[in-house]
Amino acid sequence: MKAVMYQQYGALPALVDLPEPECPEDGVVISVGATGVCRSDWHAWKGHDPVPLPHVPGHELAGVVARVGPGVRHWKPGDRVTVPFVCGCGRCTWCQSGEAQVCPAQTQPGFTGHGSFAEHVAIHGADTNLVRLPESMDFVTAASLGCRFATAFRAVANHGRIGPGDWLAVHGCGGVGLSAVMIGAALGARVVAVDVSPAALERARSLGAEAVVDASSTPDVAAAIRDLTGGGAHVSVDAFGSPELAVASVRSLRRRGRHVQAGLLLGPSSTPPLPMDLVVSQELEIYGSHGMPARGYPAMLSMIEDGTLRPGDLVGQVIGLEDAGAALAAMDQPSAAGMTVVRL
Ligand SMILES: [Zn+2]
Ligand SMILES: [Zn+2]
Numbered sequence: 001m002k003a004v005m006y007q008q009y010g011a012l013p014a015l016v017d018l019p020e021p022e023c024p025e026d027g028v029v030i031s032v033g034a035t036g037v038c039r040s041d042w043h044a045w046k047g048h049d050p051v052p053l054p055h056v057p058g059h060e061l062a063g064v065v066a067r068v069g070p071g072v073r074h075w076k077p078g079d080r081v082t083v084p085f086v087c088g089c090g091r092c093t094w095c096q097s098g099e100a101q102v103c104p105a106q107t108q109p110g111f112t113g114h115g116s117f118a119e120h121v122a123i124h125g126a127d128t129n130l131v132r133l134p135e136s137m138d139f140v141t142a143a144s145l146g147c148r149f150a151t152a153f154r155a156v157a158n159h160g161r162i163g164p165g166d167w168l169a170v171h172g173c174g175g176v177g178l179s180a181v182m183i184g185a186a187l188g189a190r191v192v193a194v195d196v197s198p199a200a201l202e203r204a205r206s207l208g209a210e211a212v213v214d215a216s217s218t219p220d221v222a223a224a225i226r227d228l229t230g231g232g233a234h235v236s237v238d239a240f241g242s243p244e245l246a247v248a249s250v251r252s253l254r255r256r257g258r259h260v261q262a263g264l265l266l267g268p269s270s271t272p273p274l275p276m277d278l279v280v281s282q283e284l285e286i287y288g289s290h291g292m293p294a295r296g297y298p299a300m301l302s303m304i305e306d307g308t309l310r311p312g313d314l315v316g317q318v319i320g321l322e323d324a325g326a327a328l329a330a331m332d333q334p335s336a337a338g339m340t341v342v343r344l
Helices: 039-046 139-143 145-159 175-186 198-206 221-228 243-251 276-281 294-305 321-332
Strands: 002-005 014-017 028-037 061-068 080-082 120-123 167-171 190-195 211-214 233-238 253-261 285-288 315-319 339-343
Touching (some): 061 145, 080 139, 145 175, 175 233, 190 198, 211 221, 233 243, 243 253, 315 321, 321 339
Parallel strands (some): 190 211, 315 339
Antiparallel strands (some): 028 120, 061 080
16 A cells, blocks of 8 residues: 655655555554644654654544454444544543543554554554544545544533633644634634734634734733733633643633643643642633543534534645655644645
8 A cells, every 4th residue: 555654753754655554353444535734743753752663644534444353343344434543442441431532552543553644544442433424524624623623622612611702712823723713713702812923813813713812922921811801711722732831821711710731741841830829719620631532523523514613624735645745844834824634
């Protein structure tokens, strides 16, 4: 099969021929229809997040079940599916209670093993991890959900419990942040978006942000948000993942507000000095949000089917597999052009 692979960190990924993946006993092989190009893939490629080399990236995928392992009960060849970027083992107590996003034995396609920049990809624990796609949803749209959009949905809707008229602050307007802006606005929230890039803020406005804060020229972002919102946001999300943004997010809340940490905090200097004095005196709530398990998808998918959410609007360009390596390498530069999705 054709796949895009890199031999060393930072070396341009190349289109190669690889043997077909083996089908796991409890899993499936998916014929990939589309796969997103994500900054997490870029981090792995740069060596920030170690992966087994040589490596095939790709974790935001949608496609058709091609082969099924003997231990799988609920899926058959021809089923149209996507998967969360965190796949559970399917056997532990977390997976059995539907919380595969925190499975201690989790696998992540494109990180713990070969991913979906390929014609076929193997997925473990199919009965736990596969999500059935509505017939009306094309693979490019479905691939754009896998990581950033689903992460934002769970952060804003499930942890944030955002309601109509609530203020939602979104810190960082990359893929997760722009998705959070769109989802918050669709759920009736008033959204204030924060970034250092005027282009990203412009994009946030076009997706429904009522107000924006340019962090490059605002000395105290949290104070600016408290002013804009008449006392602070009901819900605030660090959609980027940095100690500075996490602290600003907590400080931008009103009393009894909810901070959701959706951006990953990686590396030794990544523990935020959160103001726990405010957390106790103002009864703030702090949530960590790690993707979204398969069982969370139906609520999101039905809001896409009825047109409430439009993830397709976040897709900037659609490319072929032969251009995926160059697109991954191009993530060195920030871009407000929207998500890039590979169609196979
Ligand atoms: Zn598990
Ligand atoms: Zn991703």
